[in-house]
Amino acid sequence: MESRDHIDTTLNHLFRQESGKMVAVLIKIFGIENIEMAEDVVQDALVSALETWKFRGVPDNPRAWLYKTARNKAIDVIRRKKHSKTIDFSDPQKQLLTSGYTLKATMNDFWEEDQIQDDFLAMMYACCHPDISRENQITFILKSLCGFSTKEVAKSFLTSEDTVSKRLYRTKEYFRKYKIRPEIPAQSAIVSRTSAVLSAIYLMFNEGYNSTHVDQLIREDLIGQAMSLCRSLLSGSQTRLPEVYALMALMCFHAARVDSRTTADGSLILLFDQDRTKWNPILIRSGEDYLNKASFGNALTTYHLEAAIAYQHCCAKRYEDTDWNEILGYYNILLDIAADPIVFLNRSLVILELKGPEDALKSLEKMKKNKLLEKYYLYHATLGEIHQRLSNHALSRVCYEKAIQLTQSKSEKQFLQAKITSNR
């Protein structure tokens, strides 16, 4: 009998990798109004794998085994439901599922390898429909396409399982109501629709990368899943856009540094103090490759510039070697493309490095009344830092305290508290 651990690891990995694709194929078969049916089949296949492999060991090709099992279970469901009204068989291809003469061969066609990837991509576009709210998009992607449990999704967003279930319900209702048919958008719409998919992916990535509240395993999972979704866009000939390469590069550069960002107990380490030997050279190398590929065509997106900035940090051997001038140049173009207050804030940190606290403060003055920044703890933390360097200790302290009030993260709070203490 195979060790339970080995089976669990294989299955877990497989489930994360494949469940979304299986769900996408099954949704194509059963229709978007029967998402639960699709998810149940995948769940059933997983349970069968667990039970069978326990006695017979993990098969040589576990992926093929899982797909075959899901396909056979789908055939069972069709046989059971073919006279009920739950599944719409009116499409000519689906009509062939209703006869014993054609059921198996037609079912096999649905699982053709080169179609699976397209079905998966089509589902991603459906999830990122502009009418669905960003948080509902990501919740659905994690649950249905990345094989997260409701509990894991809840943990990822520091919310309750109940909220997650409601979000899933709303998305499914939307699909049902508007009879959304998952498809890769036409050439004319591909850029704008892909942009929505990319923001969902990047948000998911950031949830894993930035949030210190979530437990380590889930964070790694979020980062891995975001990168894997982006990779699947790169595998499709219609979806392989320059900005997809750019986001992939950006995520590689960030992910390369993820282990050096926190101490063993989870507190943050600033870029200045990070042990650069811990940065992952393989990820940096792949990031460079992706960034090169991102430069075909005329597209220059925020991902291109953010990746270029992250790349500058990655190539500096020591903090002192950082080319702040180059970075400031990228920030200036970035502000031209998107007048984002957060970008403005980050740019002022570059000015702080390059020209000192007076200029940095002057630059931030322009953002004084910005409502978004007013509520953003890093804005106040940055002001605290600037005032500290200007020896305005009292003012600095006020800013840090404001920042502490505004962040939820325990490690951020500790970090800022340490700043105040050193300020005295």
Next chain:
Amino acid sequence: MKQFMFLFKGGDEVWDTKSPEEQQKHMQHWQQWIGEMAQQEKFIGGERLYPHGNTIHPASLKVTDRPLTESKELVGGYLVVKANTLDEATEMAKRCPGLQWESHVEVREVWPEE
């Protein structure tokens, strides 16, 4: 449009001599044939039948535990399709892959409600 039924008779002997791969390939031909009719919105439905079954005799209600027909005549399945005329339906039926494996196809018009 009228409805017609294709009754497939015999051919089991040939089927049994074929390898599973050949059988699978053969069913793909059926899928292509029926798929084309479905594309033209002429396919309504149909099923394959097991060769075993019972026969109930009139009056006595005696049950014989097999179909009465000889295996050459045994109905192995049916399809219901749409066509304008018997001739058109017959032309459609001529493309049935079962004919390659010694199955006969009987084309009959469905007697509509009057």
